[in-house]
Amino acid sequence: MDKDNLPIMLTELIKISKNAGEIILTHYNNSEQDVEYKDDDSPLTKADLESDAYIGKSLKKLYNIPIISEENYPEYNVRKDYTEFFLVDPLDGTKEFIERNGEFTVNIAYVKSNKPVMGVIYAPVPEITYFAAENYGSYMEDETGRKKLPLNEPDGTVFTATGSRKHSTALDSEFMQMNNIQNIVPAGSSLKFCKVAAGLADIYPRFQGSMEWDIAAGHIIAKEAGCSLIDLKTRKEPDYNKESLLNNYFLALKKGIEIQSIKIPDIM
Numbered sequence: 001m002d003k004d005n006l007p008i009m010l011t012e013l014i015k016i017s018k019n020a021g022e023i024i025l026t027h028y029n030n031s032e033q034d035v036e037y038k039d040d041d042s043p044l045t046k047a048d049l050e051s052d053a054y055i056g057k058s059l060k061k062l063y064n065i066p067i068i069s070e071e072n073y074p075e076y077n078v079r080k081d082y083t084e085f086f087l088v089d090p091l092d093g094t095k096e097f098i099e100r101n102g103e104f105t106v107n108i109a110y111v112k113s114n115k116p117v118m119g120v121i122y123a124p125v126p127e128i129t130y131f132a133a134e135n136y137g138s139y140m141e142d143e144t145g146r147k148k149l150p151l152n153e154p155d156g157t158v159f160t161a162t163g164s165r166k167h168s169t170a171l172d173s174e175f176m177q178m179n180n181i182q183n184i185v186p187a188g189s190s191l192k193f194c195k196v197a198a199g200l201a202d203i204y205p206r207f208q209g210s211m212e213w214d215i216a217a218g219h220i221i222a223k224e225a226g227c228s229l230i231d232l233k234t235r236k237e238p239d240y241n242k243e244s245l246l247n248n249y250f251l252a253l254k255k256g257i258e259i260q261s262i263k264i265p266d267i268m
Contacts, residue, residue, distance in 0.1 A: 006133075006136075007118070007133050007136065009063075009110060009118060010118055010120070010131060010133050010136075012062055013108050013110070013118065013119075013120045013131070014120050014122070014129055014131055016054075016055055016058045016059065016108065017055075017106045017108055017120045017121075017122035017129070018122055018124075018129065019054065019058070020051040020054050020055050020090060020106045020122075021051075021106050021122050021123075021124030022124070023047070023050050023051050023054055024047045024050075024051050024091055024097070024104070024106070024124055025124050025125075026047075027045065027046055027047040027050075028047070028097065028100065028124075028125075029100070035098060042094065043094045043095060043098060044071075044094065045091070045094060045097065045098065047091055047097060048070075048071060048090055048091040048094060049071060049090075051090035051091050051106065052069055052070070052071040052072060052088070052090035052091075054090075055069070055088055055090050055106075055108065056069065056072065056088075059086055059088075063086075065084055065085060065086055065110075066079065066082050066084075066085040066086070067085065067086045067088060068082075068085055068086070068087050068088070068212070068213065068241070068245075069086075069087075069088040069089070069090060069213065070088065070089050070090065070211065070213045071090060073245070076243045079241060080241070080243070082241055083112070083113065084110070084111065084112045084113075085110075085111055085241065086108060086109065086110055086111070087107075087108075087109045087110075087111050087116070087212060087213050087216040087217075087240065088107065088108050088109075088213060089105075089106070089107040089190070089211075089213040089214060089217075090106060091104060091105075091106065092104060092105045092106070092107050092189040092190050092213075092214060093105060093188045093189030093190075093191075095188075096165075096188040096189060101165075101188065102123075102125035102126065103123070103125075103165070103187060103188025103189055103191055104123070104124070104125075104188060104189050105121050105122060105123050105124075105189045105190050105191060106120075106121070106122045106124070107119070107120070107121050107190050107213065107214070107216070107217040107218070108120050108217060109213075109216035109217040109219070109220060111216060111240050111241065114239045114240050114241055115237070115239075115240065116216040116217065116219050116220040116240065117133065117134040117220060118132070118133040118134065118220060119131065119132055119133075119216060119217030119218070119219070119220040119221050120217055121190050121191070121193070121194060121217050121218060121221060123191060126142070127142060127143065128140060128141070128142045129141045129142075130149075130194045130197065130221050131221065132149075132220045132221040132223070132224035132225070133220070133224070134220065134224070135224075136224065137149075137224050137225075138197055138220075138221050138222070138223075138224035138225035140194070140198065149197045149198050149199070149221070149224075149225035150197060150198055150199035150225050150226065150227075150254070150255055151198045151199050151200070152198070152199030152200065153199065153255070153256070159179065159180070159181050159182075159183070159202050159203070160181070160183040160184070160185055160200075160201045160202050160203075161176065161181045161183070161184050161185070161201060161202065161203045161204065161205060162184070162185045162186065162187050162192045162195040162196065162200075162201035162203075162204050163184060163186060163187075163192065163204065163205065164186065164187075164188070164192070164208075165186040165187070165188055169207050169208050171207035171249075171265050171267065172205065172207050172208075174265045175205050175207065175263075175264070175265055178263040178264075178265065179203075179262060179263050181203075185200065185201050190214065190215070190217060190218045192204045192218075192252070193215070193217075193218025193219070193221060193222050193252055194218070194221065196222055196225075196227050196252045196253070196254050197218075197221050197222045197225035197227055198225070199225075199254060199255070201254065202253070202254045202257060203251060203252065203253055203254065203257065203262070204251070204252035205249075205250075205251050206247075206249055206250050206251070206252075207249050207265070207267070208249075209246060209247075210246075210247045211245050211246060211247060212238075212240050212241070212242070212245045212246075212247060213245075214247070215229070215238065215247060215250070216240060218252070219237070219238065222252050223237075225255060226255030226256075227252060227253055227254055227255050228252070228253045228257075228259070229250060229251070229252050229253075230250060230251045230252075230253065230259050231247075231248045231249075231250050232248060232249045232250055232251065232264060232267060233248040233249070233267075234248070235259070238250060249267055251264075
């Protein structure tokens with residue numbers, strides 16, 4: 001796919017994501033970062049807020065489409081009738097940002113009829129962009145150029161999972177044992193979806209809390225790479241703009257792997 005053939009909105013979302021990444025990087029090496037903590041004890045930095053402000057302003061300038069952002073979202077009675085909206089995480093992986101390990105991202109998804117149909121994940125430190133649109137395919141772009149995802153097709157010989165560097169639950173351990181998974185490729189933020197979409201990991205199990213803005217861009221990028229994202233409560237793709245923006249536990253599966261072949265812990 002040539003650059004000129006990208007949907008106009010996707011081109012704009014990529015540009016906005018990269019510019020937000022530049023704003024974040026101005027704070028990245030600041031040893032005097034001001035870190036606050038939200039009610040759920042998750043960290044909040046000036047980089048989160050400035051990125052969010054820039055993304056919101058840029059999207060509103062271009063489109064008359066509502067925005068649901070981690071840092072600014074309306075109550076359900078306001079948003080329940082949205083037929084389309086942008087779902088934004090202006091700095092996914094704030095803990096990675098604070099620790100300066102480089103594994104944080106900017107996530108922007110365009111959601112229509114409660115499903116993501118376009119998404120961008122931009123990793124500012126390595127300057128890698130992952131993006132997809134419905135029926136256009138999934139791609140990654142870095143200094144060497146643009147590549148269609150997946151990069152690797154499944155070979156069926158090695159089963160590799162990706163997961164958080166920081167959090168592991170009893171269910172994670174049980175899942176790994178049940179499915180005899182020995183190889184784990186850790187990754188921060190939404191980059192776990194990118195590992196699966198690229199074919200660098202077979203599965204991403206999530207047995208802990210996450211929010212809709214954490215997964216929407218990764219969902220469409222994985223889906224357009226031939227992967228699947230399964231809500232373990234409904235056994236279907238996740239829905240978006242629910243009354244609670246909290247996700248159920250889920251699995252992201254590389255192209256060629258069926259949910260029926262996976263053993264799931266009792267999560268009820």
